[in-house]
Amino acid sequence: MSIAIMSQLFKAHLGSTSRKMLAVRLADFADDDGKGIWPTVGRLAQETELSERTVQRILAEFVDEGILVVRAKGGSKPGEATRYDFDLRAIARLKPSKEASDGCHDVTRDTVSPATPATATGDTDDADGCHHVTQTVIEPPIEPSDEREAREAVSEDGPAETPQSIDRSFRRWMPSWPTYVGDSVDAARLAWGSLSPEERAEAAARTGDYLDAAKAGGRKTICSMAVYLREKRWEKLPAKSAVPQGPKLAGPFGKLWMATRFADLFRKPYGQGLELNPFERRLADKIERLIASGAEPPADLTNMERQMLADGQPVRHLMRDKVLRLGWPLVNEMQARASEAKGYPCPQELMPFAEAFQQVKRDGDLFAAWKAEHGRRGWPFLPEGRLPDWIWFPQLITADGGGFDVSAALEHFHHQISDYLAPRSRGNDDAA
Secondary structure, three states: OOOOHHHHHEEEEEOOOHHHHHHHHHHOHHHHHHHEEEOOHHHHHHHHHHHHHHHHHHHHHHHHOOEEEEEEOOOOHHHOOOEEEEOOHHOOOOOOOOOOOOHHHOOOOOOOOOOOOOOOOOOOOOOOOOOOOOOOOOOOOOOOOHHHHHHHHHHHHHOOOOOHHHHHHHHHHHHHOOOHHHHHHHHHHHHHHOOOOOHHHHHOOOOEEEEEEEEOOOOOOOOOOHHHHOOOHHHOOOOOOOOOOOEEEEEEEEHHHHHHHHHHHHHOOOOOOOOOHHHHHHHHHHHHHHHHOOOOOOOOOHHHHHHHHHHHHHHHHHHHHHHHOOOOOHHHHHHHOOOOOOOHHHHHHHHHHHOOOOEOOOOOOOHHHHHHHHHHHOOOOOOOOOOOOEEOOOOOOOOOOEEEHHHHHHHHHHHOHHHHHHHHHHHHHOOO
16 A cells, blocks of 8 residues: 555545545555556446446556556456556646635635534624534535546546547547548547537547548549548538337237238248249149049059149149248248247337237137238238237228128238338348
């Protein structure tokens, strides 16, 4: 422990209670020469009641400001801490904390108000008090460390920037520029410092957009960092559109899951291998010849051959079977995952339309109507087994005759999501 350094830090103006608390704790580890400091970030955070992120930030600031000097970088082995030394000359140059004065008797630094036994609190009736001013000592309020850190972070990282923090933000941004290795760093740093905090944030946020736009425009060379910053070229970019929400993992047979399933079924079959292969073509030709001959079917026909014979249209039968099995790969994947009780990442854009879905009892009449509608449209139905008791379908529109007009319910939902389907349908048609 270095009492001398600790005393200097107590008297110095360090900018915040968090910085002073950490500096004093570091001095507790140092020897009389300010050397030999290597506690872990976790230990410092625990003993100062600061977050590890705050400790790391303040340590980086002390290094940038020259108060600390890195002697050995840690992290090469588990639990290995970075070793620091204090720079005693930098500590000696720190500004002292503001002197407190009571406005009379010069600065006494007394911590007890003049008081008589009769007025032990130094109240205005105390003849020995100074101008009848009570010198009541107010203890600092006890507040949770996370609230204190949040308040101090606002004051330290807000509009009151320092040259060191501006330079750190520049060094963080600089590697994002593709030519920064051979660029003029000094000119770029000067241009960065001349921007307002809001402009610096916008410049960093739109860097990728600017580089993409330059590449899309056919530019073979990119301007220097300084030109981008000085001319504020990000302001010439079109306004950035709102980023759509990412997919949400939806549970099987729920509202969003079923809406995503129907949205895929509305598209034309787009799976691979939908044409007949040579074996299937020969099989279709065999059944067609059998139908044309009018002869009795041989006893050794397979079940598929018997079904094709009964269907009377072998090619259509095989194509229908292929479409049901392979036509919608996304639906197949969703239902395969559902058979293992796994959800599927579904687009949240469909959620506003899915909210109106209604639950349908499994194996009921309405459920049978939905199954029949799938068959009529040539769609695969829900997988057998492991179906829940209730499944979500589009809101039913009751038919005039009192039946279940599930076809109208589907068409209504199809119309609602037409804007969502349009770009995807074009993409599938091109890919087919």
